[in-house]
Amino acid sequence: MLLLSKLFEINGHKSHFPFLKFNKGFWVFKINLNIGHSDVENLLETRLCRKFVENQLRMSGLIKSSLARKYVMALSGLFLVIFLVLHVTINLASVISPDFFNEASHFMGYNPLVQFLMQPILILGVVIHFVMGFVLEIQNRKARAINYVKYKGSANAPWVSRNMIYSGLVVLAFLVLHFYDFWIHEMSYKYVEALPEDLTRYYHETVEKFAPFWRTALYVISFVLLSLHLWHGFASSFQSMGVNNKYTPGITKFAKLFAVVVPLAFAFIAIYHHLNPITH
């Protein structure tokens, strides 16, 4: 780089790239060829440099563009969909086999790879998804500063697609409760109270959580909103990533089936534990 910055003369104008100059709306290269390089060397370095700058400019364009924000939304959403599959699978075990549920929960709670790599990535995925959701919502509202007196949104688009922010906000509020119920409890058990590992506690802890009617009801309501969010979001993420081809009808059908089945399974598990408390 030192060599490169020597090669390209700085021309007074402030630039992230010492060898670039902004002139009348165009980025231009200012090249000083009088430092004893052979023509071939000069040509080679000019090309390398040009490639580097072009890459930098392109990537900065990607971060700023509206399309890139949609890619981020779609990819983080798809990542969270994959996570839901894992989550619902382990949860279903609590209905079928308490022993397996205990084992799986213990593995998830104590495996360092899960705890210190997968969990932070998951939290990051959630944060990126909702922060970007808010950013997009704010921009979208700015894009229509004055609203229509009469706007018939229902005439041309389904309710779920027009209200992703609201279904998303309910799911986010649910996550706060869910974190309080399970994650905070786990952190406190492991690190604050520093209680010993107990392979059998997970099943009855989970079942007891669903004893109060209000919590079960809140969970079920959230799963309904999660279903609505997925109903539009899952299939929509493919469109955002540019996938719209002969497979699209199939993908959409699968995504809608997923949007019903997975939240239904979550709701079933919550209601099941509410109706079947552990009797000591």
Add this chain to the structure above:
Amino acid sequence: MKLYLKIWRQKDANSKGSMVDYTLEGVESDMSFLEMLDILNEELISKGEEPVEFDHDCREGICGTCSLMINGRPHGPDSMITVCQLHMRSFNDGDEIVIEPWRATAFPVIKDLITDRSAFDRIQQAGGYISVNTSGRPVDANTIPIPKPNADESFNAAACIGCGACVAACKNASAMLFTSAKVSQFALLPQGRIEAAERVQNMVRQMDLEGFGNCTNTGACEMECPKGISLENIARMNREYLSATLKG
């Protein structure tokens, strides 16, 4: 038929507008919507009032100039038509009709129902063309063979008349359908491939600069487009932009 009209009146770009009520009698069902507005304006002029300004040109659905939000829908209640192709038979005697301009920060109101849609022109200028050396000798159109499905899809995208109904319909005032139609029209043809990567990046950049919203894939634009431009174009633009950005 007798109609109760609620029309957005705004003196100029800097004034604050409001909805004004008008009652119009003697409207025939075979009149076009714009003819109905012409009659209203004749009445207003005869009374010495300022007529309602609205955009119109060809009055046969091909120029994309007319642009009215009628009862909460761009180009009114019928599908696949522009306002000039909308007839009063779509309404009933005694109906209330709310008429507003396109609402988008990127389409500021100039007067009454007229908006400044030059943002679309600037998006088009950012890349909606191909660079070819022209001469007095026209080259045969069939010199470069083009697969029929591609030619058809390109033609369908090129059917966009740039009226802005997609922006007006979108809850986010996004211009993705328009921009993607213009990108697709060229991206599908060999002549357009040469500048494809640059084109999609420049047009998207301009679209963002104009202050349009983001796409939520609601599909409202596709439903309201008078020319039936498909959402597949938006997916194509997303694809083109992603590969242009990553590959360079």
